[in-house]
Amino acid sequence: MSLTDRMAKWGDKVRGALASVKGDKMLLLIVILLYLFSIMTVLSSSSFLANSETGRVSMLLGQLAIIGISGFTLWAIYKYCTLKGLMRLGIIGFFISLGMLVFLTLHIRIPHVMESQNLNNAWRTIYFFGHIQVHVFEVVKVFSILYMAWAVTAWKEEMELMEENLTPQSSLEDPRGFRWIRRLAWNFKADWMNTPFFKRTLIVYLPFIVTCALVSRGSNSSAGIIAFGMLITLMIGGFGIRKLLAFMILGGIALGGYMMISGKSGSDDGRRATGKSRIEAFFSTYEGRLAEIRKQMEEGKATRSDYNRFIDDNRQTQAAKWAIREGRVTPLGKGPGGSTQKYKVIGLFGDFMFSFICEEYGILGAVFVIFLFGALIARGTRIANYCSDTCALTMVAGLVLLISGQAIIHILVNTGAIPMTGQTLPILSDGKSAMLMFSIALGVVLGISRLVREEIDREEAGLDPVITHEGNDEIQQSLDDLDALDTNGLQE
Numbered sequence: 001m002s003l004t005d006r007m008a009k010w011g012d013k014v015r016g017a018l019a020s021v022k023g024d025k026m027l028l029l030i031v032i033l034l035y036l037f038s039i040m041t042v043l044s045s046s047s048f049l050a051n052s053e054t055g056r057v058s059m060l061l062g063q064l065a066i067i068g069i070s071g072f073t074l075w076a077i078y079k080y081c082t083l084k085g086l087m088r089l090g091i092i093g094f095f096i097s098l099g100m101l102v103f104l105t106l107h108i109r110i111p112h113v114m115e116s117q118n119l120n121n122a123w124r125t126i127y128f129f130g131h132i133q134v135h136v137f138e139v140v141k142v143f144s145i146l147y148m149a150w151a152v153t154a155w156k157e158e159m160e161l162m163e164e165n166l167t168p169q170s171s172l173e174d175p176r177g178f179r180w181i182r183r184l185a186w187n188f189k190a191d192w193m194n195t196p197f198f199k200r201t202l203i204v205y206l207p208f209i210v211t212c213a214l215v216s217r218g219s220n221s222s223a224g225i226i227a228f229g230m231l232i233t234l235m236i237g238g239f240g241i242r243k244l245l246a247f248m249i250l251g252g253i254a255l256g257g258y259m260m261i262s263g264k265s266g267s268d269d270g271r272r273a274t275g276k277s278r279i280e281a282f283f284s285t286y287e288g289r290l291a292e293i294r295k296q297m298e299e300g301k302a303t304r305s306d307y308n309r310f311i312d313d314n315r316q317t318q319a320a321k322w323a324i325r326e327g328r329v330t331p332l333g334k335g336p337g338g339s340t341q342k343y344k345v346i347g348l349f350g351d352f353m354f355s356f357i358c359e360e361y362g363i364l365g366a367v368f369v370i371f372l373f374g375a376l377i378a379r380g381t382r383i384a385n386y387c388s389d390t391c392a393l394t395m396v397a398g399l400v401l402l403i404s405g406q407a408i409i410h411i412l413v414n415t416g417a418i419p420m421t422g423q424t425l426p427i428l429s430d431g432k433s434a435m436l437m438f439s440i441a442l443g444v445v446l447g448i449s450r451l452v453r454e455e456i457d458r459e460e461a462g463l464d465p466v467i468t469h470e471g472n473d474e475i476q477q478s479l480d481d482l483d484a485l486d487t488n489g490l491q492e
Contacts, residue, residue, distance in 0.1 A: 023078055023450035027379040030372055031074065031442050034427040035067050037369075042430045044336050045349035045356045066432045070439035077443030078450060083392055086444055087153075090146025090395075094207070097140045100126060101214040104136055122218040125433075135433035137215055137222040141229065141406075142437045144211060145398040146444070148230045151203050152237030153391035154178060158199060178203065204234070205247055221421035225406060233398035237390055286314060320355035320414050333362030351422050353429040354414040369428065373407040376400060380445060386452045396448050399441040 021028060042063050104123045109115045117125045117133075126134050158177030166174065171182055178199055185193035192198060208230055216223035234244060293310055296302035323341040327333040339359045342349070349356065357365045380400030387393035403426045410425045412418045424431050426438045 074443035078446040081447035093143035094147035148233040149394040237394040320352040323355040323359035327358035
């Protein structure tokens with residue numbers, strides 16, 4: 001069999017596999033491209049080969065292993081998820097991640113089982129059994145969105161139930177909303193527990209404030225991303241602008257008080273100093289600050305160690321700018337393996353992955369990455385438009401905005417448009433916890449797209465739908481034509 005025949009045979013198999021996918025095919029293709037590109041970027045950007053015994057084969061196997069685990073998790077969620085199951089996953093996962101945050105905050109260490117770890121003056125990771133490292137903030141990012149999607153859905157159901165003015169006994173048996181709160185209020189004869197304000201505070205306000213406060217001890221940028229993601233999720237879910245404003249005021253006061261207390265105790269001086277230095281670096285030039293330190297050295301107000309410390313603290317940002325500048329030599333950059341900055345900054349494959357892509361793959365590589373995340377937003381919007389169920393719609397919109405929003409922040413940091421935040425490029429940057437959690441998020445989006453497609457098929461067959469889509473025949477026909485175009489005419 002000739003090479004052409006073999007390629008044609010494999011092409012037929014790929015087209016057949018895509019045709020059997022009930023979820024969003026283009027989104028699945030985007031995920032596959034991100035996985036494949038991550039193998040190239042992580043292996044090529046790592047400078048460990050230059051200064052350790054780590055071999056290229058072992059690095060490749062490690063990257064393939066985490067992609068395999070992440071891909072399998074994504075497939076399992078896509079294939080077997082139900083809306084009720086996703087809601088339970090969000091609740092359980094959120095409280096597990098909250099427990100991990102408390103574990104980090106208290107700096108608990110259980111030798112050989114679970115140990116909190118301090119990295120760069122911040123408590124961010126937990127080691128399980130001495131080998132498995134989990135970045136807690138990455139876990140919180142995804143599960144906080146899923147939790148808030150459930151919370152806003154249950155809240156709307158609770159308000160609908162209260163408007164129906166059911167008898168106390170009937171409300172206790174109704175499964176909608178927060179039945180367990182109603183039962184507690186009935187058993188303890190505490191009418192104040194049955195008020196909307198108490199339910200909002202317990203289910204929405206308190207988890208939001210506690211989560212952001214605990215995350216802010218280790219990363220202000222991660223706390224900001226999580227807070228923004230939760231707020232957007234609530235807004236999309238229809239929580240109400242007035243309630244959100246009250247939410248933000250209450251949260252701001254509580255968080256401000258918490259930061260004042262922690263500031264006086266000196267427990268987060270390292271993170272405050274890091275944040276201050278990053279803001280100062282953004283609003284001043286590198287050359288100007290170097291000249292100022294030299295002047296201070298001449299006046300005896302600074303030493304050579306201060307000068308060297310400044311160089312080390314700004315090594316990453318300067319290397320990122322130089323990498324982007326070097327990538328302009330050709331439209332395709334220096335080509336895979338051609339980067340020089342990866343040998344100067346060991347962590348270039350994490351917080352500055354986009355600048356590395358610019359250096360090795362040029363303007364075309366940068367445009368390709370931007371296109372992938374832009375396409376992710378487009379496909380996520382399309383899936384969300386199909387969802388009439390509040391929880392499904394909120395999950396899809398919140399998770400897509402989380403992933404694409406972090407990608408935008410990463411790119412803006414790398415190009416010098418905003419101060420350094422320490423956020424990785426989703427899927428493409430090195431990071432096992434981030435890879436797994438973002439894969440879970442994408443699995444949820446793909447799973448909901450499958451559920452929506454199945455419901456559309458049920459409607460066409462005249463069966464009772466579980467997740468309905470409110471739209472006219474003209475919109476339906478346009479979306480079917482778009483789906484056919486996405487798959488080169490393949491029909492399910």
